[in-house]
Amino acid sequence: DAKTTQPNSMESNEEEPVHLPCNHSTISGTDYIHWYRQLPSQGPEYVIHGLTSNVNNRMASLAIAEDRKSSTLILHRATLRDAAVYYCILPKTSYDKVIFGPGTSLSVIP
Amino acid sequence: DTAVSQTPKYLVTQMGNDKSIKCEQNLGHDTMYWYKQDSKKFLKIMFSYNNKELIINETVPNRFSPKSPDKAHLNLHINSLELGDSAVYFCASSLDRAGGGYTFGSGTRLTVV
Numbered sequence: 001d002a003k004t005t006q007p008n009s010m011e012s013n014e015e016e017p018v019h020l021p022c023n024h025s026t027i028s029g030t031d032y033i034h035w036y037r038q039l040p041s042q043g044p045e046y047v048i049h050g051l052t053s054n055v056n057n058r059m060a061s062l063a064i065a066e067d068r069k070s071s072t073l074i075l076h077r078a079t080l081r082d083a084a085v086y087y088c089i090l091p092k093t094s095y096d097k098v099i100f101g102p103g104t105s106l107s108v109i110p
Numbered sequence: 111d112t113a114v115s116q117t118p119k120y121l122v123t124q125m126g127n128d129k130s131i132k133c134e135q136n137l138g139h140d141t142m143y144w145y146k147q148d149s150k151k152f153l154k155i156m157f158s159y160n161n162k163e164l165i166i167n168e169t170v171p172n173r174f175s176p177k178s179p180d181k182a183h184l185n186l187h188i189n190s191l192e193l194g195d196s197a198v199y200f201c202a203s204s205l206d207r208a209g210g211g212y213t214f215g216s217g218t219r220l221t222v223v
Contacts, residue, residue, distance in 0.1 A: 036212070043114075043200045043214030044153065085151060097166065100145075101152030 004088045009105040012078045020073040020104055022088030033064060033071045034091060036100065037084040044087060044100060047073065083108045113137050116201045116215035123191055124223055131186045131218045133201030139213070141165075142184040144176060145200040147217070153200065159184050191222045 005023040012018040024033065034049040048055055048062045050071075055062040061074040075082055087103040116133040123129050135142060143166075144156040157176040158166035164176065173189045188195060201215040 034211075041217070043202070043217050044212065045214065046211045049211070097155055097168070099152060099154050102150060 004090060006086070006088055006102075006104045008102065009107070011107045011109060012075075012082075013109050014080060015077050018075040018078045018082070018106065020075070020086050020088075020106065021070065022072070023070045024088070024090055025069045027068050027090055031090045033062065033068075034089050035060070035062065035073050036087045036089065037082075038087070038100075038103070039081075039084045047086070078106075078108045080108050080110060082106065112215075113213050114201055114203055114215040116199075116218055118218060119216065120219050120221075122221045122223065125191055125193060127191050128187070128189045129191060129220075130188070131199055131201075131220075133184050133186070133215060135182055135201075135203040135213070137203055137205075137213060139203035139205050140181060141204045142178065142181070143202045143204075143212070144184065144186050145202060145214075147198040147200060149197075157184075157186075188220075191220075193222050196220055196222045 003026060032049050032051050035047040036044040037047050038044040048057050048060050050062045050064055054064060063072045083106055085103040085105050087100045089098050091098045114135045121129060141160045143158045145153045146156055147153045155168055156170050159178045161181050162178045175187045176184060178184045198217045198219050200217045202212045204212050
């Protein structure tokens with residue numbers, strides 16, 4: 001799988017937007033960009049994924065650079081419940097050998 | 111109903127013992143996985159099964175043996191437990207091998223003393 005690079009940690013104030021970056025300069029043309037998050041003492045949960053166009057869902061937005069070498073997960077209004085480790089991964093057509101980690105640990109300050 | 115459920119949630123056992131962790135998914139997914147999360151927060155795949163067939167077996171000691179009685183279940187048996195086996199183990203499933211998103215269980219924290 002192509003390698004991804006994320007900051008180890010970020011902080012945000014509650015109710016402010018958060019932009020979580022991910023670099024994936026070796027991405028191939030068919031790699032989807034997936035984001036997961038892991039809340040404390042839970043398994044990772046799916047957040048969003050995209051290929052080329054920006055994507056929105058009820059949890060977040062995903063902004064993908066035109067050259068696809070980077071992407072940004074956007075949480076529009078951070079809540080305390082959004083404090084988690086966020087993983088950016090680029091699975092191939094199967095998830096078989098995906099490694100999650102280390103991701104970005106997001107802290108939300110009340 | 112929990113989509114991917116694994117039991118037990120916590121497991122404390124002595125070195126040398128044999129233990130099992132069970133996993134069941136009610137999503138109708140074809141592919142199931144076992145992941146190990148180490149202290150550095152990496153989740154690394156151990157095994158992957160597609161329709162009861164082993165398709166991925168990463169570099170894992172042969173003391174670890176997965177068993178899939180049907181496509182909704184993937185259990186993990188560990189023989190002769192060692193201190194280094196202490197970790198959190200996650201079961202997951204996905205619709206098929208073509209991707210579409212993982213659904214993870216809540217994890218089993220194994221502590222070997």
